[in-house]
Amino acid sequence: MGYAHTVGGATWRFADLKDLLAKATPSRSGDFLAGIAATSAEQRMAARMALAETPLARFLDEAVVPYEDDEVTRLILDTHDRQAFAPIAHLTVGDFRDWLLSDDTGTPEFGSLAPGVTPEMAAAVSKLMRNQDLIVVAKKCRVTTKFRNTQGLPGRLGIRLQPNHPTDDAKGIAASMLDGLLYGCGDAVIGINPASDGLPAFMNLWRMMDEIIRRFGIPTQSCVLTHVTNQIRGIEAGAPVDLVFQSVGGTQKTNESFGIDLALLTEAREAALSLKRGTLGDNVMYFETGQGSALSANAHHGVDQQTLEARAYGVARHFKPLLANSVVGFIGPEYLYDGKQIIRAGLEDHFCGKLLGVPLGVDVCYTNHAEADQDDMDTLLTLLGVAGVTFVMGVPGSDDVMLNYQSTSFHDALYLRNVLGLKRAPEFEAWLEKMQLIGPDGRLLPHSGTNRLLSAANALAAP
């Protein structure tokens, strides 16, 4: 079905829903690379006006990626909850924006809405929203998950401690772990991106993190971010696996390029659940996503990258993750060119994730070949903190020495807590206080020589 809108006497036509979405999306390099972006600013606005008049129900009849070709489309449509959709079933996309922003739509309404919203509906309405709209609506959504602590509570911010090392050196990883813990970080997860690619190396990493977590009774969870098949093999070999990680995308072909499908994710989740390692809850999955992954895999079907990113959250939510993370500035300038595009995408991703009921965190980050710097990251971090982001990364000094990019630091976490009054996960906050690392106000205490963690740091340095 075609779409059209007349602006000032000129009529703009759009071939189908995916064309309309692509033309309406805010300008970014990846959609130009794919050859699907609006070719003028006026065309973009005409598309937004046509999109505003499109009924939400239309999204249930017209799939942007064909149902028969794509298991992600089938997952989205087959699991759509008509009852949850009922309160918004009569709305257009434009009306949906007003409804989301309305003072009468609060956190309780959002709680029951998520299963009725498809990723494409979330993406569509985001394209009509300014940055402040994305912030105010996301802040109303609440997504709470549990493993050994509680993520997503209001007024709280989690940090993934990311202690990567260029050669997976055990002492090097432990040094960064201790640095992060001593800075009060690591409640979302302690997650290592391994440099190596073999089960023996992964086994060492799982065991090393498990030993530190158990030795100090840290209410947190660990993860080795390797391919899901390695984690299944690890579980079979007796590894102490807390969270199972996988990168996911918004189309079946993207997931094939990652070497996965939905059945494999189901198998991995069941393997992790079988270990029963969560003490408070059974959210055992950790997903990463990022705008541009489908185009990078030549698997985008002519759909804009932000809509496909929302579809990746459709995949994620099916597996009830503890955490999902948009690595927004990681994929490179061919998808998000500069600080302005990265900031916009970060807010869109967080909004879409939360609206869909996914515990979204954001890797506020950039690469050295993008036109971005620390000032841009400060801006995005602050906006996401205001929007109620579930978690962000904690990398020593912002410099990931294994993945070669800049993310947020332990200091950035202190900054955000300082200016916005955000606390850590309650169980982790209590542990830090018990360990005499923070005071009752949540601020770091001066380091005492008798501190157990600091003693561990000293022991690590001993020959």
Added chain:
Amino acid sequence: MSTEKPVTANPWAHLRSHTPARIALGRAGPSLPTREVLAFGVAHARARDAVHLALDADALEAQLRVDGYASARVQSAAPDRATYLARPDLGRRLGEQSAGRLIPKDDPPDIVVAIEDGLSAVAVQKHAVPLLSALRAIAPQRWAGLTVVIAQQGRVALGDEIGERLGARLVVVMIGERPGLSSPDSLGIYLTHAPRIGRTDAERNCISNIRPEGLAYADAAARLDWLAAAALGRGVTGIALKDESSAPALE
């Protein structure tokens, strides 16, 4: 006004001997001390510059010749760095004039090595030739006298077209990785069995962070040689081929 020092030092600076990560930086309130803000700024400036430096293909070709490698030179379909950064699709295909320079031999090679600038020509310039030497030291029968292709403005997948054109059973891409603040010169290796246009990343094996401060040449060479032998022996690369080079040998 407080007479305390404004910077809180971290008494675990000795742990820096275990990692190049920026740990124990101390803090000024919630933020970094001035010294660290400036150190970070310098590193970022260097990494930005590294992205834009061009590969000196003449020098690389001369070094390879000394070590007994004949090399062909090609360029991707991206004519310059600006296009390369915005159009990865062009970096994955050979430029029109380059395609004709790769002429298959009657007896196709098992392995073709493609040396590509990627996002850090500095990495390739420094590490590609020493890595080849380390490989020859381990397994000269596999790594001496190979076909080498030097590619400019190249992405990883450009190796698929290079390998396909030369009829290789395995293509080994040595490419400059995205420069990090602490590592503007990190080399990555990608192995792809039966290379042809359209291979996905799940069909490759990767070894990253090769540089003296990261994964040393000898260790990288040992892993690469194990993977190459396994790839040729089993006829696969990617997730079907796990790196078990450091596993204890099974009976």
